[in-house]
Amino acid sequence: MKTILVTGSNGLLGQKITEKIVAEGSAKLIATSKGKNRFPSALGYQYAEMDILDPAQVKAVIGYYQPDAVIHTAAMTNVDTAQGNQESCYQLNVLAVNTLISVCEANNIQLIYLSTDFVFDGAAGPYKEDDEVNPLSYYGQSKVLAEQALRNSSIHWTIIRTILVYGITNDMSRSNIVLWAKGALEKRLPINVVNDQLRMPTLAEDLADACLLAVEKSARGIYHISGKDYMSIADIVRKVADYWSLDHSIVTEVSSQTLNQSARRPMRTGFVLYKAIADIGYSPHSFEEGLQILDEQMNSWH
Template identity: 75%
Template sequence: MKTILTTGSNGLLGQKITEKILAEGRVKLKATSKGANRYPITNGYEYAEMDILNPAQVRAVIEKCKPDAIIHTAAMTNVDTAEANKELCYQLNVDAVKTLVSLCEEKNIQFIHLSTDFVFDGADGPYKEDDTVNPLSYYGESKVLAEELLKNSKANWVILRTILVYGITNDMSRSNIVLWAKGALEKGIPINVVNDQWRMPTLAEDLAEACLLALEKNAQGIYHISGKDYMSIADLVRKVADYWAFDKSIISEISSESLNQTAKRPLRTGFVLDKTIRDLGYNPHSFSEGLKIVDEQMKNSIK
């Protein structure tokens, strides 16, 4: 049975990978993250504190664990924070990848790397894996630089690009578009939502499954991972309102320009999933199915 090391195991995707491995026992898991373990179950796998910006610590953990593969989920993903703090973004999204890739080359470890639809400019989505990248933000640029590192390496690598991941963690410590919209609508707080950005939101469980499929099939190259439904952010928020029967009249549609965000966002991304479905056997949930899963998990977390 393969041993997998995950980075960023305290994050949404990291916790979903832990959950899936514990439920299915497909691999052995060494979970790592900065700081203490925040996953509520501590049996059935090992956990180590690991700061991806500390190369000596990264090497020590990897040499002790001897993983067959690394699933690298840790990154700076807040697009505006990345724009405002480019140096830290570069360290987290590029330098850390250099450290990990170098160790993967040295020790013949498979490297599964998470990337983003923000490598594209949004002028011509949905995108295929071999479409030309042209990031509009520093976050997107940092992820392109990381992808280039992998392409130029001798490591056994696969890049999984994804879009707008949603879901819940056990401690509800991570927000995302679905939880934000639900929280505001539940309280009756009027919200402004952009109607000119189009995405294919991805259930965190689907992305976790894709990571394990890429591992099991020893996938190589780039794969696009998202949900199957293409919608505007405004449509997404209305679907959240419909699912939980909230008042849609407090949703106001606005343009991206009027938001004055620090970083520029691509307008129309989305992915063509044909290659991933064919090669990996990926079968994502619909958005409505995803909302049902999130709803059930919320109810269970309250019990």
């Protein structure tokens, strides 16, 4: 049985990985995050506080547990925040990865790094793994820099790029497209939604599966992991409205230009998933199925 250490275990993806390992007993898990553990149960895994910006702490914690693999989920992911705070973004998204690379090198550990569709410019999606990167935002740039550091290293690395992750946990530090849309529609708040950006939204459970498959199969290289449905952000919001029988007449479709966001977004991303399906046995849910899973989870907590 492999020992897996997860960074950012308090986040949505981190909690889904914890949930899956605890339920299946498929690996030994060391969950790490900055601050106290937010996962509701302490059974079936170990938790250690670890700030990825503190190289000495990273070295000590990983050196102590000696995992077979590190799944690095901690990052600055808000695109506009990253654009406005490039220094902090660089520290979190690039320097922290350099620290992990050197620790994994010293201890012979596989490093699974979470990247993004924002490494592409969106001129020609859906993208394959070997398509040329050309980020439009500082966030995308920081992810490309980290990817390059991995590719130039001698460690066993796996890059998992993903798109617009959605899902729910019982202690969320930030929202996501589906929860945001559902919340706004239920409150009947008028919302503007872009109709010219195309994505393939990814269920957090599917992404957690892919991360664990990458460990199990000792995968190397880059993998594209997302949902299988290709649609505009406006379509996503409409499907959320339809699923929960909410009125979408309050939704106004707008073009990206009208939003004045500080960071540029790629227009058409989306992924070609053949490699992940063939190499690691990745099998994503449809968006409808994802909403159903989300709905069941929400109901089971009330």
